Amino acid sequence: MKHLILVKWNEKVQDITAFCKAADEHFKEITEVEGVQAVRTVEGIRQRDNRYHLMIEIDMEKDALKAYDASRCHHEWKGKFGPFIEKKTIFDYE
Numbered sequence: 001m002k003h004l005i006l007v008k009w010n011e012k013v014q015d016i017t018a019f020c021k022a023a024d025e026h027f028k029e030i031t032e033v034e035g036v037q038a039v040r041t042v043e044g045i046r047q048r049d050n051r052y053h054l055m056i057e058i059d060m061e062k063d064a065l066k067a068y069d070a071s072r073c074h075h076e077w078k079g080k081f082g083p084f085i086e087k088k089t090i091f092d093y094e
Contacts (some may be wrong), residue, residue, distance in 0.1 A: 001019035003092050005056040020054045030073045035064025
């Protein structure tokens with residue numbers, strides 16, 4: 001299964017690229033969660049204001065979603081980065 005997180009940072013973020021790199025570094029440990037095979041982050045091209053800044057793509061077993069939600073990495077993501085998110089979209093597919 002692919003678990004996608006699309007993020008648009010809020011006005012508190014001055015250096016979008018640095019924030020995207022910090023998110024990339026943060027998610028590197030998510031593959032330690034059982035059933036999570038890989039993670040990739042992609043910084044978006046922002047030619048218009050309605051574009052998102054970052055896509056996080058996590059390859060995981062469908063059954064691993066519960067372990068991912070309970071993981072330290074996921075909770076720290078919400079705590080450290082949550083206050084800087086204007087919008088977020090979650091999209092899962094097989």
